[in-house]
Amino acid sequence: MASVHSQRTGEELPSRQPLYVQVRDQIVTSIEAGEWHAGDMLPSEFELADRFRVSQGTVRKGLDLLEAEGVLRRRQGLGTFVAEADDGWGRAELPGIGHPLDADLELLSCSRGHAGDTAAAALGLRRGAAITVVRRLARVAGEPFALIDSCVSSERFDGLDARRIKQADCNLRRIWLRQFGLRVVSDSPLYRAGLAGREEARLLGVGLDAPLLEVLRTASGMDGRPVEWTTVWCRTDLYGYRP
Amino acid sequence: MASVHSQRTGEELPSRQPLYVQVRDQIVTSIEAGEWHAGDMLPSEFELADRFRVSQGTVRKGLDLLEAEGVLRRRQGLGTFVAEADDGWGRAELPGIGHPLDADLELLSCSRGHAGDTAAAALGLRRGAAITVVRRLARVAGEPFALIDSCVSSERFDGLDARRIKQADCNLRRIWLRQFGLRVVSDSPLYRAGLAGREEARLLGVGLDAPLLEVLRTASGMDGRPVEWTTVWCRTDLYGYRP
DNA sequence: CAGTGGTCTAGACCACTCG
DNA sequence: GAGTGGTCTAGACCACTGG
Numbered sequence: 437m438a439s440v441h442s443q444r445t446g447e448e449l450p451s452r453q454p455l456y457v458q459v460r461d462q463i464v465t466s467i468e469a470g471e472w473h474a475g476d477m478l479p480s481e482f483e484l485a486d487r488f489r490v491s492q493g494t495v496r497k498g499l500d501l502l503e504a505e506g507v508l509r510r511r512q513g514l515g516t517f518v519a520e521a522d523d524g525w526g527r528a529e530l531p532g533i534g535h536p537l538d539a540d541l542e543l544l545s546c547s548r549g550h551a552g553d554t555a556a557a558a559l560g561l562r563r564g565a566a567i568t569v570v571r572r573l574a575r576v577a578g579e580p581f582a583l584i585d586s587c588v589s590s591e592r593f594d595g596l597d598a599r600r601i602k603q604a605d606c607n608l609r610r611i612w613l614r615q616f617g618l619r620v621v622s623d624s625p626l627y628r629a630g631l632a633g634r635e636e637a638r639l640l641g642v643g644l645d646a647p648l649l650e651v652l653r654t655a656s657g658m659d660g661r662p663v664e665w666t667t668v669w670c671r672t673d674l675y676g677y678r679p
Numbered sequence: 680m681a682s683v684h685s686q687r688t689g690e691e692l693p694s695r696q697p698l699y700v701q702v703r704d705q706i707v708t709s710i711e712a713g714e715w716h717a718g719d720m721l722p723s724e725f726e727l728a729d730r731f732r733v734s735q736g737t738v739r740k741g742l743d744l745l746e747a748e749g750v751l752r753r754r755q756g757l758g759t760f761v762a763e764a765d766d767g768w769g770r771a772e773l774p775g776i777g778h779p780l781d782a783d784l785e786l787l788s789c790s791r792g793h794a795g796d797t798a799a800a801a802l803g804l805r806r807g808a809a810i811t812v813v814r815r816l817a818r819v820a821g822e823p824f825a826l827i828d829s830c831v832s833s834e835r836f837d838g839l840d841a842r843r844i845k846q847a848d849c850n851l852r853r854i855w856l857r858q859f860g861l862r863v864v865s866d867s868p869l870y871r872a873g874l875a876g877r878e879e880a881r882l883l884g885v886g887l888d889a890p891l892l893e894v895l896r897t898a899s900g901m902d903g904r905p906v907e908w909t910t911v912w913c914r915t916d917l918y919g920y921r922p
Numbered sequence: 923c924a925g926t927g928g929t930c931t932a933g934a935c936c937a938c939t940c941g
Numbered sequence: 942g943a944g945t946g947g948t949c950t951a952g953a954c955c956a957c958t959g960g
Contacts, residue, residue: 529869531797531869531871531895532796532797532800553775554774554775557775624921624922626772626774626919626920626921627870627892627894627913627915627919627920627921627922628774628892628915628919628920629872629873629890629891629892629893629913629914629915630872630890630915631890647872647873647874647890647891648872648890649870649871649872649892650872650915651870652774652919670870670872671872672870672871672872672873672893676869676870676871676895677869677870677871678867678869678870679867679870
């Protein structure tokens with residue numbers, strides 16, 4: 437990797453990235469291309485250094501980035517592994533110091549629509565652009581906990597439908613990665629409190645006007661551009677929400 | 680810093696920390712001891728390397744940690760600077776992509792009490808231990824936005840009172856640092872949604888049973904032990920909450 | 923035991939900021 | 942130009958894991 441241009445097809449990227457960032461990007465690209473799947477062990481740092489024509493320390497710095505982003509997991513004496521794509525909707529947790537609880541995801545709907553002002557701004561689309569809205573329900577111990585609406589550009593994720601989502605166990609990030617070759621990372625969310633409307637109350641099993649936690653978040657691809665806009669409506673009478 | 684024991688007074692810490700962690704700890708200790716204050720420039724990496732008897736790369740790794748924790752700020756060509764202690768209660772932000780808004784903090788009360796189960800568990804104290812509760816109000820553009828209750832051990836923060844808090848512009852972290860020589864970092868918060876009680880409604884200027892965002896968070900010292908337990912009640916009808 | 927990641931060093935060069 | 946942080950290298954040794 438003596439030079440960016442010698443290995444890239446000729447696109448761009450902000451002029452000149454440090455080598456360790458290029459290493460990071462190359463590894464993400466390889467994962468997105470299907471060279472390594474979730475659970476696979478990556479070549480050793482020295483092998484990667486050889487492959488990318490950089491020193492082992494530079495490879496390590498790139499791997500450090502990816503571990504911090506949750507893309508890789510490393511264990512001393514064992515190796516570096518590709519992490520399972522986390523759906524990233526959040527987690528339920530008991531307020532008194534406890535571990536995150538397991539939740540089951542259920543697909544409620546997958547429908548087409550047009551971007552309103554908020555969604556368009558969040559996704560960098562023009563107002564009225566075609567979007568696909570995926571509505572899911574998260575259950576904890578069988579009880580409804582969160583209603584999750586995710587919006588993506590219909591153009592970018594062409595062919596996204598209920599069948600595919602169910603096949604992927606309702607894990608959207610897994611679909612982005614395996615079907616569309618795109619690994620995303622969640623941005624920092626914005627939080628609000630609101631009251632349950634008719635629809636939310638029915639789906640979450642709470643009374644009308646019950647207090648609900650609203651979590652607003654975008655997720656961006658490796659290039660930093662937002663590709664997913666998610667709103668979570670969360671009842672927190674039993675559990676708290678941990679990002 | 681050939682050995683931990685040669686420079687430590689003989690306490691403990693998990694057996695044997697890496698050198699760069701020891702560098703990090705030494706620097707925090709120096710800041711807490713008042714050697715460098717907020718805004719001060721630290722010695723260069725090479726000077727620090729000389730002082731700690733390690734290589735410049737090891738110093739850098741320690742500084743990287745501190746920058747990630749928000750303790751230091753570094754600017755290429757300029758130097759490394761001690762960051763202002765951030766109070767860490769959070770920030771208000773307009774839901775449609777915008778910057779965090781400035782908030783004014785007002786002290787409502789500073790009172791003594793006894794730890795309930797939650798506070799005791801969160802702070803690692805015994806139930807009923809003496810605690811000091813600081814209640815503050817955050818205003819955005821003059822309008823009440825958040826009610827912030829912070830609990831600390833009265834024993835550890837002996838002499839904490841309203842006068843000191845006002846002198847520090849209601850920035851508690853600044854007091855922990857300057858008066859008690861302790862720099863803390865916020866842990867990941869837990870979120871809930873609730874309804875405004877009589878007290879919260881009055882102070883925040885919302886109606887009874889208005890939806891409020893509840894943020895629960897501990898903050899821990901350099902040694903990882905929790906020292907501050909904060910609950911934020913936040914009205915989010917106008918702005919969102921960003922951690 | 924061999925192979926992995928984790929730490930540490932010494933030295934080089936670059937990019938930025940200021941006077 | 943002098944001084945700073947940012948990147949990169951090559952090589953060494955340690956600590957952990959598995960067979």
